[in-house]
Amino acid sequence: MRVSLTVNGKLRESEVEPRLLLVHFLRDVLGLTGTNIGCDTSSCGACTVLIGGDSVKSCTMLAVQADGTEITTIEGLAGEALHPVQEAFRQNHGLQCGYCTPGMVMAAASLLAEQPHPSEEEVRAGLEGNLCRCTGYHNIVKSVLAAADMAPVPAPAVAS
Amino acid sequence: MTATEATTAPGSAGAVLGTRRLRTEDPPLLTGESLFVADIKLSGCLHLALVRSTVAHGRILSVDLGPAKSMPGVVAAFSGADLKDAWAAPMPCAWPVTADMLSPTHLPLAVETVAYLGDAVAAVVAESEYAARDAADAVVVEYDPLPAVIHLEDALSDRNLVHEELGTNSSYTWELSPDPVAVEAAFAAAAHTVSKRYVQQRLIPSAMEPRGVLVVPHPYGGEYTVYSATQIPHILKIMLAITTGIPETSLRVIAPSVGGGFGSKLNVYAEEILAVVLAQRLRRPIRWVEERSENSVATIQGRGQIQHIDLAADSGGKITAIRVKLLADMGAYLQLVTPGVPLLGAFLYTGVYDVPAYSFSCTSVFTTMTPTDAYRGAGRPEATYAIERAIDALAAEVGVDPVEIRRRNFVREEQFPYASVAGLVYDTGRYALALDKALDIAGYQGLRDEQARRRQAGETKQLGIGVSSYMEMCGLAPSRVLGSLNYTAGGWEAATVRLLPTGKVQVVTGTSPHGQGHETAWAMIAADRLTMSPDDIEVIHSDTAMAPYGMDTYGSRSLPVGGVAVALATDKVIDKAREIAAHLLEAAAEDLELTDGSFRVKGSPTMEVALGAVAFEAFSAHNLPDGMEPNLEASVHYDPPNFSFPFGTHIAVVELDTDTGQVRLNRYIAVDDCGNQVNPLIVEGQVHGGIVQGVAQAMWEEALYDDDGNLLTSTMIDYLVPAASELPSFETASTITPSTTNVLGVKGVGEAGTIGSAPAVMNAIVDALSPFGVTDLDMPATPERIWRAMAQASAMAQAEGEA
Amino acid sequence: MIPSSFEYRRASSLAEAITMLGEGGDDAKLLAGGHSLLPLMKLRLASPTVLVDIGRLRELSYVRDGGDHLAVGALTRHADVHNSDVVGREVPLLAHVAGQIGDPQVRHRGTIGGSIAHGDPASDLPAVCLALRATLLLAGPSGERQVPAIEFFTGFLETALARDEVLTEIRFPKLGGARWSFQKFNVRAQDWAIVGVAAVRNGSAGVALVNMADRPVLATGVEAALAAGASPEEAAAHASDGLEPPSDVRASGEYRRHLATVLVRRALEEAGA
Known part of the structure; x- marks a missing residue:
């Protein structure tokens, strides 16, 4: 089946098997390997991308379901400089091995778009769908709170 | 014991160490630019999928590959029998802990019997990942099931054998008993004794990146490049040579970006060996990427011990002897260091205490579960848990506060260097200082007051406060000590430092980071000594072609062994550069000082030559001292003289819902001492992550098997790795007591958090439960387990009241 | 995968x-x-x-004011239900629970109809439907029919939906200021409830349970006790009357019974029963 969708501002078209998962489409068809796979049960959030600005687990969606949507992956977040959420993670040592990081950053960007000035508790609740095994979350939470203070956090680009 | 608050002028030695420098690793990781194994795409690459056993234990009756072979995109399929002659040697175990240790033959693909669910019985290779998975599902395997062996005490009874050919389930018994008579005498004379049985449940390490391997053959040249999500590219290369028969000189192993390990990637796995052999046969690149539910059964698991610990104490609660007996779960086979893990704890059951008599014995048994092996802390969290839980029990027995019982037993500052009864010599430690600092941050008395108030008021939410004072041995390790423990390899580390003609610097290390930030930290170590910016220093690692010598990353060894090697290699390069500079300045080498990246003649600061200029001179070699070799490069192979001994005190504050049994971790205070800190930002990160892995063992995680040997927690839905929503922020601080056994004064910190935290949390939970008559609880402290313990204690109290 | x-x-x-x-x-x-x-x-x-x-049938994504009830289209996403002002005002229990399902990513994609039609006893929304006596609209080859929520869940992952029927709309009676409570007991926030309770008190009481049987169920014993004038504590003692709660990796049936008693009591206290 043919799908046509906008990824990081570029229109991408491809013939896909209906069962192809969106995350495999992004990684294997488009070569956008920044989106990682950490589990097979929609638990870990490593594969989080933005669809129309909302965080979504790309392992729990078929590429055919994403036909016609606008997707932002981790590769689409930074311009010349890092996106404020990325910069905040860097400043606050919000990552170690970096495997959960793309998903965590996308989830945080979506969270801040919905709640620009969250409390610590709201950040923790907002990241409930993303697992990290390295940081103990302490510096991730700190990073997201710091990003919220870098006013204004631009909404992740949704291409027109 | 130097203070570290002292400021140092920028550009001088000591200006970089101890600063919170941001990590150079981060931008590529934050943008998706970094490549993990699964991200490396090669045209013509084949995909490997494995058919794993559907029974925990059984005989393989038949493997029908026919339907799979005929499926579209399938290139080849193999059973264990097809490949049984393909291996030059079986899967390696590098730690035969005793001369009579029993170990079954372990092949990458099972041939006649399967002994756990992770055992692969067939391999399918196809043009795509999807085709490979479909074909693997189409392979039909028939088994004659054999009884599963799940419980350690049952395994010990030999009622059902895991490996019939061994005749027993016991692999070995290992003892450390310097003076058994003294131990028995101490128990005979004891005013107080405590006797406890603790269970270390099995854990699934759960690195966020599952394993993966990509083998690229060069069929006409005969070489193989192996990309693996591994902590140990160097050890893997040697083991691949041994198991495949391919000459070591034809193997290059690269660990690209690796998404965490925690010990689970400190191993040599069937899939790595298999992928090399299949790439050799099929003459095409082979890629295998593990799925999470596959990881749960096929990647090593951690812990898995039953611990019996007895304490003897005098009337004042001073410990006079400790006796430990372990029953350890090896799982189905011995992986790389499986048998050694419980023994790494053998030296630590005396904890931070001055204990005169000690005996330890460990018997290890096979079961039909995933092999155990090193998981963050590897033996030391288990030991620390036992002593830190038992000393709380002793406090209750003696009738003093848990803090007081610890003070009465600490090894005191003036006793260092301290020769422990288990045979270690601890270089430095200030255990009371770390305890005091933690108590101060916690506001310990205030917490006890609040706890008393809630107890008095009979509130539903009760407080529990738990203390854990730990020390550990890390920085694996002096090679001779490893040799005396029958470990096959050494514990040295290699480093090479090069000053390049343009003034830039290359540091080559044998450590293999997977989240620890070695690129940042090693550059800081070299920069500090070279008095230049870390920005001008490149760190090369994790590629056996570029960093040929190394013993890799595990056991909190990277800094105290590998980082020290970098420091020593840097010094060696500086020494040579100084000779050249002296030659160029026509001054005596000893009159030169290195500041701001230049050699200057002391007292004549205008007479100077920059390191870069010296490097270019060394490169052009036009004007070197007579007999000196060109270029500025130095290598060091550093064998540490001792382990390093970090320590600290952790305090957990929990809130118990007495209606439901649910516990919430309210506060967590950690004061850790890892000696001098290269980069406090990274140290704190290591502590945070370490804490959570110990908290998670205490509260949530357990690999649960049913009686048939099926893993009930094979997904991240059922195996409870916590998220941010389950945890508080932490209150961390440090004391700094430099190590005296290395030039940097550093100690390892990668595992300290995990070692300290599980007992702190369990002590807090038991503390919260103590008014309800509960004196003990197994991990994980699930709400149901707590509810049952409360109900049982209440029923017993009622029965006693009626009696 | x-x-x-x-x-x-x-x-x-x-x-x-x-x-x-x-x-x-x-x-x-x-x-x-x-x-x-x-x-x-x-x-x-x-x-x-x-x-x-059916993901593209935008016409099934809506929240409409139906006078005495709110009509929610089956393809309305959890996040949209949660953030809807009118849901927050008229059926705040529903808005609250929609914000408790899974995690933010799940709530951005998962739909109210999908969750209810799956009939999972561990899901939160079915309990809300039961407690509120919601009505479900099903469309099939022979037209549309209305099924009361209390008749919808017929077995483990089984519902009144015929093979060729589609759940199109859920009608929730407006709460009109009635007090309510949702108690979700789990170990990790992202997980399904080990036990959950949805309760509403509006003259009569509606109390439904999550993960206490092979299907989403009403706490009929509790409702009857309340109707007979029982206190929250007395009523809560009937939380698992007639139920066979499951035993699994998370909890035994016995512990679920205990939890149901505690959570029903808390729910009734919060809902002012």
Whole structure:
């Protein structure tokens, strides 16, 4: 089946098997390997991308379901400089091995778009769908709170 | 014991160490630019999928590959029998802990019997990942099931054998008993004794990146490049040579970006060996990427011990002897260091205490579960848990506060260097200082007051406060000590430092980071000594072609062994550069000082030559001292003289819902001492992550098997790795007591958090439960387990009241 | 991680979806947000031969004021239900619970209809439907019918939906200021409830339970006790009357009974019963 969708501002078209998962489409068809796979049960959030600005687990969606949507992956977040959420993670040592990081950053960007000035508790609740095994979350939470203070956090680009 | 608050002028030695420098690793990781194994795409690459056993234990009756072979995109399929002659040697175990240790033959693909669910019985290779998975599902395997062996005490009874050919389930018994008579005498004379049985449940390490391997053959040249999500590219290369028969000189192993390990990637796995052999046969690149539910059964698991610990104490609660007996779960086979893990704890059951008599014995048994092996802390969290839980029990027995019982037993500052009864010599430690600092941050008395108030008021939410004072041995390790423990390899580390003609610097290390930030930290170590910016220093690692010598990353060894090697290699390069500079300045080498990246003649600061200029001179070699070799490069192979001994005190504050049994971790205070800190930002990160892995063992995680040997927690839905929503922020601080056994004064910190935290949390939970008559609880402290313990204690109290 | 192959059919209208379901036979499945079905397919615990994708039927995503009730289209996403002002005002219990399902990513994709039609006893929304005596609208080849929520859940992952029917709308009576409570007991926030309770007190009481049986259930013993004038504590003692709660990795049936008693009491206290 043919799908046509906008990824990081570029229109991408491809013939896909209906069962192809969106995350495999992004990684294997488009070569956008920044989106990682950490589990097979929609638990870990490593594969989080933005669809129309909302965080979504790309392992729990078929590429055919994403036909016609606008997707932002981790590769689409930074311009010349890092996106404020990325910069905040860097400043606050919000990552170690970096495997959960793309998903965590996308989830945080979506969270801040919905709640620009969250409390610590709201950040923790907002990241409930993303697992990290390295940081103990302490510096991730700190990073997201710091990003919220870098006013204004631009909404992740949704291409027109 | 130097203070570290002292400021140092920028550009001088000591200006970089101890600063919170941001990590150079981060931008590529934050943008998706970094490549993990699964991200490396090669045209013509084949995909490997494995058919794993559907029974925990059984005989393989038949493997029908026919339907799979005929499926579209399938290139080849193999059973264990097809490949049984393909291996030059079986899967390696590098730690035969005793001369009579029993170990079954372990092949990458099972041939006649399967002994756990992770055992692969067939391999399918196809043009795509999807085709490979479909074909693997189409392979039909028939088994004659054999009884599963799940419980350690049952395994010990030999009622059902895991490996019939061994005749027993016991692999070995290992003892450390310097003076058994003294131990028995101490128990005979004891005013107080405590006797406890603790269970270390099995854990699934759960690195966020599952394993993966990509083998690229060069069929006409005969070489193989192996990309693996591994902590140990160097050890893997040697083991691949041994198991495949391919000459070591034809193997290059690269660990690209690796998404965490925690010990689970400190191993040599069937899939790595298999992928090399299949790439050799099929003459095409082979890629295998593990799925999470596959990881749960096929990647090593951690812990898995039953611990019996007895304490003897005098009337004042001073410990006079400790006796430990372990029953350890090896799982189905011995992986790389499986048998050694419980023994790494053998030296630590005396904890931070001055204990005169000690005996330890460990018997290890096979079961039909995933092999155990090193998981963050590897033996030391288990030991620390036992002593830190038992000393709380002793406090209750003696009738003093848990803090007081610890003070009465600490090894005191003036006793260092301290020769422990288990045979270690601890270089430095200030255990009371770390305890005091933690108590101060916690506001310990205030917490006890609040706890008393809630107890008095009979509130539903009760407080529990738990203390854990730990020390550990890390920085694996002096090679001779490893040799005396029958470990096959050494514990040295290699480093090479090069000053390049343009003034830039290359540091080559044998450590293999997977989240620890070695690129940042090693550059800081070299920069500090070279008095230049870390920005001008490149760190090369994790590629056996570029960093040929190394013993890799595990056991909190990277800094105290590998980082020290970098420091020593840097010094060696500086020494040579100084000779050249002296030659160029026509001054005596000893009159030169290195500041701001230049050699200057002391007292004549205008007479100077920059390191870069010296490097270019060394490169052009036009004007070197007579007999000196060109270029500025130095290598060091550093064998540490001792382990390093970090320590600290952790305090957990929990809130118990007495209606439901649910516990919430309210506060967590950690004061850790890892000696001098290269980069406090990274140290704190290591502590945070370490804490959570110990908290998670205490509260949530357990690999649960049913009686048939099926893993009930094979997904991240059922195996409870916590998220941010389950945890508080932490209150961390440090004391700094430099190590005296290395030039940097550093100690390892990668595992300290995990070692300290599980007992702190369990002590807090038991503390919260103590008014309800509960004196003990197994991990994980699930709400149901707590509810049952409360109900049982209440029923017993009622029965006693009626009696 | 990789689902088995299937035939994919994308419906452009409700009528077409119903036709496609009919044509698809016994192994056809409806795909909305996919957050109940795809995880099962990835583990190959479900291998439907035909998937009928209704995800694009925008006309089934809405919240409408129906006078005495709110009508919520089956394809309304959890996040939209949670953030809806009118839901927050008229049926705050529903808005609250929609914000408790899964995690933010799940709530961005999962739909109210998909969650209810899956009939999972561990899901939160069915309990809300039961406690509130919601009405479900089902559309099939022979037209539309209304089914009370209390008759909808018929067994483990089984509902009153016929093979070729589509759940199109859920009608929730407005709460009109009635007090309510939702108690969700789990270990990790992202997990399904080990036990959950939805309670509303509006003259009579509605109390329903999550994960206390093979299907979403009412706490009929509690409702009867309250009707007879029992206190929250007395009523809560009947939380698991007539129920056989499941035993699994998370909790035994016995512990679930205990939890249900505690959580029902707390819910009734909070709802001012």
